[in-house]
Amino acid sequence: MPNNILLKELLKNILKKLGLYHFLQGNYRQLLVAVKGISSQVKYAKFKGTGFECNCCGAMYSQFIPDYPSAENAHAISANEVVAGYGENILCPSCLSTARERLIIALLKDNIKLTGKKILHFSPEKKIYNFIKSSNEVITADIQPLFYKNIDSKIKNEDATHLSFSDNNFDVVIGNHIMEHIPNDAKALKEIYRVLKPGGRAILQVPYSTKITNTLEEPGINDPQKQSTLFGQKDHVRIYQMQDYISRLQYCGFKVSLMEYKDLSMYYKNAIQLNEAFLSILK
Numbered sequence: 001m002p003n004n005i006l007l008k009e010l011l012k013n014i015l016k017k018l019g020l021y022h023f024l025q026g027n028y029r030q031l032l033v034a035v036k037g038i039s040s041q042v043k044y045a046k047f048k049g050t051g052f053e054c055n056c057c058g059a060m061y062s063q064f065i066p067d068y069p070s071a072e073n074a075h076a077i078s079a080n081e082v083v084a085g086y087g088e089n090i091l092c093p094s095c096l097s098t099a100r101e102r103l104i105i106a107l108l109k110d111n112i113k114l115t116g117k118k119i120l121h122f123s124p125e126k127k128i129y130n131f132i133k134s135s136n137e138v139i140t141a142d143i144q145p146l147f148y149k150n151i152d153s154k155i156k157n158e159d160a161t162h163l164s165f166s167d168n169n170f171d172v173v174i175g176n177h178i179m180e181h182i183p184n185d186a187k188a189l190k191e192i193y194r195v196l197k198p199g200g201r202a203i204l205q206v207p208y209s210t211k212i213t214n215t216l217e218e219p220g221i222n223d224p225q226k227q228s229t230l231f232g233q234k235d236h237v238r239i240y241q242m243q244d245y246i247s248r249l250q251y252c253g254f255k256v257s258l259m260e261y262k263d264l265s266m267y268y269k270n271a272i273q274l275n276e277a278f279l280s281i282l283k
């Protein structure tokens with residue numbers, strides 16, 4: 001292993017031992033976002049005008065910023081035709097909201113209206129968290145809570161497969177793109193079902209493929225490089241086949257209906273991700 005990689009690993013391990021790694025990583029990401037935000041506003045000033053409207057910040061541009069997977073992730077994404085948040089018009093040039101955040105916010109504004117609800121929000125995405133917290137009671141949670149401290153300082157340390165909450169506790173559970181990270185997804189889905197009130201709603205979007213015939217997975221894997229090659233991200237353990245994911249949800253007791261991309265045409269103006277379908281999931 002080259003010296004600089006060894007040094008990087010050593011520093012990472014020291015920071016992990018000190019309990020600082022995920023906290024610094026979360027803050028570093030926010031800093032990168034802030035710097036990128038300033039430069040993209042300058043770069044995209046010429047595209048200001050009609051076309052797409054960001055439903056997080058209200059900015060309007062004829063083009064949003066594209067986002068493509070890194071070289072090590074690209075093959076798995078393209079070979080399996082994974083709908084994974086990449087493509088043209090993904091990031092808002094003004095606030096850097098992502099297409100996947102804008103889809104959820106569009107639905108929350110227009111379709112799933114939430115006021116006065118008790119919500120459990122896993123791995124909180126900043127824009128979604130800020131949107132729901134103004135009119136709801138929101139508890140945030142993650143298995144690496146320090147990573148999200150800069151979004152919610154009160155975030156709880158929770159393992160989705162062993163939740164500390166009592167049964168029938170939440171009106172809504174949001175876990176946007178978390179299931180593909182969890183080795184025992186069946187257990188996490190059962191736990192989410194357990195803590196939801198009867199009639200409650202789960203928002204559990206995942207990267208998925210309709211090209212593959214079976215979900216590709218290796219729940220026991222712990223090899224970032226191989227995970228990139230197989231699943232298109234170094235911390236993913238699977239690529240869901242869409243119908244199989246729906247079956248896994250139904251097996252846990254959820255009632256699932258699919259809003260296909262063509263059913264979401266009223267939100268195209270918000271530059272949602274091309275081809276992304278939305279799963280309506282109810283207990």
Ligand SMILES: [Zn+2]
Pocket residue numbers: 054055056057058059092093094095096097
């Ligand atoms: Zn924006």
